[in-house]
Amino acid sequence: MQKPIFMIGWEFPPHNSGGLGVACAGLTRGLASLGHQIVFTLPQSMPAGVSHQSMSFVHADGQKMKMIHVNSFLQPYLQKQRTWEKQFENHVQQYYSDMVEEAEKYGDTVSELAGEHEHQVIHAHDWMSIPAGIKSKQKSGRPLVVHIHSTEYDRSGGFRPQSNIADIEYRGMDAADRVVTVSHYTKRMLEQYYSIPSEKIDVVHNGIDPNPDFHQQVLTEYLQDRPLIVFVGRLTIQKGPEYFLSVAKEVIALSPRAVFVLAGHGDMYQSLLVSAAEQGLSGSVLFAGFLRGKEKTQLFRRANVFVMPSVSEPFGIVALEAALERTPVVVSKTSGVSEVLPHAVPIDFWDVHKMRDAIVDLISDPATHAQHVAAGLNHANALTWDKAAREIDQVYRRVVGA
Amino acid sequence: MAQVCWYFQIHQPWRLKPYSVFDVGRDDAYFDIPEEYDFANSRVLRKVADKSYRPMLQLLWQLLQDHPSFTFTLSLSGVVLEQFQEFAPDLIALLQDIVATGRVEILGETYYHSLASIFDPEEFAVQVQMHSDLVAELFGVSPRVFRNTELIFSNDVARQVADLGFEAILTEGADHVLHGRTPTRLYRSVGEEALPILLKHYQLSDDVAFRFSQQSWAAWPLRAETYTHWLTAPFGADDIINLFMDFETFGEHQWEDTGIFSFFEHVTRWIEHTEQARFVTPSQVLMAHTPQDVFETAWPISWADVDRDLTAWLGNAFQNDTTQKIYAVKEALFATGDDRLIENWRRLQTSDHFYYMCTKWFADGDVHAYFSPYGSPYNAYVNYSTVLADFFGRVPLSSAEEDQVHQEPILYEKESQTQTEEDGGTISVVAPSLVQ
Numbered sequence: 067m068q069k070p071i072f073m074i075g076w077e078f079p080p081h082n083s084g085g086l087g088v089a090c091a092g093l094t095r096g097l098a099s100l101g102h103q104i105v106f107t108l109p110q111s112m113p114a115g116v117s118h119q120s121m122s123f124v125h126a127d128g129q130k131m132k133m134i135h136v137n138s139f140l141q142p143y144l145q146k147q148r149t150w151e152k153q154f155e156n157h158v159q160q161y162y163s164d165m166v167e168e169a170e171k172y173g174d175t176v177s178e179l180a181g182e183h184e185h186q187v188i189h190a191h192d193w194m195s196i197p198a199g200i201k202s203k204q205k206s207g208r209p210l211v212v213h214i215h216s217t218e219y220d221r222s223g224g225f226r227p228q229s230n231i232a233d234i235e236y237r238g239m240d241a242a243d244r245v246v247t248v249s250h251y252t253k254r255m256l257e258q259y260y261s262i263p264s265e266k267i268d269v270v271h272n273g274i275d276p277n278p279d280f281h282q283q284v285l286t287e288y289l290q291d292r293p294l295i296v297f298v299g300r301l302t303i304q305k306g307p308e309y310f311l312s313v314a315k316e317v318i319a320l321s322p323r324a325v326f327v328l329a330g331h332g333d334m335y336q337s338l339l340v341s342a343a344e345q346g347l348s349g350s351v352l353f354a355g356f357l358r359g360k361e362k363t364q365l366f367r368r369a370n371v372f373v374m375p376s377v378s379e380p381f382g383i384v385a386l387e388a389a390l391e392r393t394p395v396v397v398s399k400t401s402g403v404s405e406v407l408p409h410a411v412p413i414d415f416w417d418v419h420k421m422r423d424a425i426v427d428l429i430s431d432p433a434t435h436a437q438h439v440a441a442g443l444n445h446a447n448a449l450t451w452d453k454a455a456r457e458i459d460q461v462y463r464r465v466v467g468a
Numbered sequence: 469m470a471q472v473c474w475y476f477q478i479h480q481p482w483r484l485k486p487y488s489v490f491d492v493g494r495d496d497a498y499f500d501i502p503e504e505y506d507f508a509n510s511r512v513l514r515k516v517a518d519k520s521y522r523p524m525l526q527l528l529w530q531l532l533q534d535h536p537s538f539t540f541t542l543s544l545s546g547v548v549l550e551q552f553q554e555f556a557p558d559l560i561a562l563l564q565d566i567v568a569t570g571r572v573e574i575l576g577e578t579y580y581h582s583l584a585s586i587f588d589p590e591e592f593a594v595q596v597q598m599h600s601d602l603v604a605e606l607f608g609v610s611p612r613v614f615r616n617t618e619l620i621f622s623n624d625v626a627r628q629v630a631d632l633g634f635e636a637i638l639t640e641g642a643d644h645v646l647h648g649r650t651p652t653r654l655y656r657s658v659g660e661e662a663l664p665i666l667l668k669h670y671q672l673s674d675d676v677a678f679r680f681s682q683q684s685w686a687a688w689p690l691r692a693e694t695y696t697h698w699l700t701a702p703f704g705a706d707d708i709i710n711l712f713m714d715f716e717t718f719g720e721h722q723w724e725d726t727g728i729f730s731f732f733e734h735v736t737r738w739i740e741h742t743e744q745a746r747f748v749t750p751s752q753v754l755m756a757h758t759p760q761d762v763f764e765t766a767w768p769i770s771w772a773d774v775d776r777d778l779t780a781w782l783g784n785a786f787q788n789d790t791t792q793k794i795y796a797v798k799e800a801l802f803a804t805g806d807d808r809l810i811e812n813w814r815r816l817q818t819s820d821h822f823y824y825m826c827t828k829w830f831a832d833g834d835v836h837a838y839f840s841p842y843g844s845p846y847n848a849y850v851n852y853s854t855v856l857a858d859f860f861g862r863v864p865l866s867s868a869e870e871d872q873v874h875q876e877p878i879l880y881e882k883e884s885q886t887q888t889e890e891d892g893g894t895i896s897v898v899a900p901s902l903v904q
Binding site: 343344 | 488489490491492493494784785786788789790793846849850852853854856857859860861865867870871873874875876877879
């Protein structure tokens with residue numbers, strides 16, 4: 067059965083800075099190939115007076131959907147550097163109160179669009195889309211699926227979660243007919259922090275497109291003969307980059323030629339630089355900035371180990387990207403992706419010594435390295451967006467009672 | 469008749485190219501910045517040559533012709549002379565003509581405009597000798613008076629400089645060391661060497677170097693007549709007024725349209741026509757004066773920023789860690805006998821790299837940014853650190869040396885300054901030694 071789906075998002079490639087955009091692209095393509103007609107709304111800054119703009123979007127495999135850009139100032143992530151804590155805190159509060167207002171405005175426009183576009187299911191992603199999801203449901207009376215890729219508790223890493231954001235998340239899940247999470251880890255969080263009944267939640271692990279470019283030539287002749295350990299992600303409290311520095315210090319004491327690279331931007335950039343220098347890590351811990359496309363591939367393919375020490379990571383697609391580039395991964399227990407990479411040693415994000423031992427094992431023992439590469443590839447290859455889309459399709463069937 | 473000593477510093481660093489993680493292990497041409505960048509060494513040098521070096525040197529040459537008693541002092545780092553030779557060889561010829569008059573003094577300094585005097589006395593001696601050799605080769609003279617990088621001075625620096633055979637040293641007339649005494653006398657260093665010291669008169673120097681074009685300044689616009697009056701009226705025959713500044717003050721920091729060239733020309737002509745002052749060089753000062761009082765500081769001073777200390781280069785973790793690492797690899801580096809590697813090592817010691825990492829007033833928008841090719845001190849650190857990754861990869865280190873390199877830096881901060889002893893109006897302070 068093919069249903070018209072009204073999907074509400076807030077980031078989409080190539081204008082994405084996080085995993086949500088990647089997930090939306092993968093899911094909509096998978097759903098379209100199952101025959102679903104999708105209308106996808108996306109906030110975008112446009113000239114004043116313009117309400118929205120429709121276009122036809124064609125996925126790489128030829129599948130089409132209707133994309134509607136809605137005029138909005140919604141900004142997915144904090145742009146400002148974390149400097150003086152008080153100032154930063156004020157900035158955080160300002161940012162969120164502005165964004166809450168923008169999310170409500172986005173919801174007003176989107177719900178009007180919901181009245182104009184025939185659909186059977188409303189599918190909203192994360193808090194910025196939730197006011198729009200609730201308002202659209204009020205408008206059309208269609209069932210609402212709320213898809214949680216990340217909660218306020220993840221993003222804040224436990225450091226001052228914004229209660230107004232958590233409240234929006236709760237209202238969305240409460241109003242939803244079904245809630246989808248990207249991992250069992252997140253499902254447990256929704257039960258624990260939001261008191262959402264277990265039976266209302268479906269887990270659909272994210273997928274990853276098989277890497278069609280593996281044989282593409284990229285530069286790998288750099289940092290020769292030196293173990294390369296990489297972190298790829300936003301430099302923000304959620305991702306645990308400071309634990310990456312601590313483990314770097316530990317590994318370098320045993321393997322002085324090792325080089326650690328952090329690829330990404332974020333509010334902790336400056337404080338991480340200071341911390342690296344204070345720990346005497348200049349020349350050993352390098353900051354590559356935000357890498358995408360070919361450069362990211364170049365980093366993964368040469369890397370000996372990928373480390374994701376996230377404090378709280380609902381999923382963590384980037385670990386699968388690393389696995390597909392044949393890079394062994396070390397991921398924290400508090401991540402969804404650890405559920406789909408059972409070969410990776412489960413490590414607490416704060417357990418720097420255990421993390422060090424895992425890394426040293428991987429850079430010094432070729433057999434262990436090879437085992438991890440093979441297992442990572444197997445597991446990552448099994449996780450396709452088509453598989454995730456089929457599971458979402460089941461959720462749709464359930465909410466429309468088919 | 470007061471004596472006016474103009475000394476101009478000419479220096480440009482070899483700036484680093486934007487260096488990525490993917491260059492590590494593949495590219496050791498750290499200083500070959502493609503021409504399309506604004507801060508390509510060739511472009512900066514040619515720009516400053518057009519705006520400052522060439523017109524000011526021509527003016528100085530003309531003034532030497534017109535006034536037989538006009539004289540001044542220059543110091544040129546080895547790395548700027550390399551860049552003149554490569555990008556503006558006409559300046560070398562012009563300088564040769566100027567020095568050939570026999571009326572211009574050239575000072576000694578480190579070839580690489582480095583902080584070696586603080587970290588490594590042996591390396592310091594080598595770089596000073598390299599500089600003297602280059603000056604002798606290009607200009608046929610041997611420097612007798614020394615100016616350390618950014619006028620960095622301490623008792624320890626004075627001893628090193630005396631040991632190298634120099635007859636005097638220049639430094640900042642820092643209030644916290646002078647304790648109310650005038651900077652216009654010849655001082656001497658503490659200890660047996662008793663090296664004569666000429667002190668910068670920062671008030672009168674900075675009137676030209678920093679305040680000249682500041683419209684908010686009460687004395688703006690500063691007229692040559694007024695400034696000449698300031699130079700002569702308060703001073704007598706025993707006073708030496710040391711006007712020390714960057715050469716780039718003329719035409720680069722103060723643009724031509726501020727009237728800086730004509731100001732300088734008129735000041736010179738006024739002084740040449742007055743009986744109340746005359747121009748001198750440091751060596752002439754040494755012949756006419758005997759140092760009386762001791763100028764003593766264990767804690768290094770410099771002419772930089774309001775702090776007049778080392779915090780412009782060694783004031784935060786970025787600077788402390790990178791400097792200490794670069795000096796830690798010396799032994800293994802020399803064992804390679806690889807000249808290119810050693811030259812890169814020395815170019816990486818140039819103080820400007822560390823100056824760009826200064827975060828002292830970053831939040832308020834900072835004068836350091838004016839001189840920096842980087843958008844921020846954070847970018848400056850990231851780039852330097854990435855270059856270090858490549859550089860260290862080329863030096864075969866023993867495991868003991870590896871440990872040394874990966875040590876946490878000694879944080880060299882102003883707060884750690886401790887006063888220990890007060891003795892006859894001078895305060896001695898104990899500085900932690902950074903010499904390994």
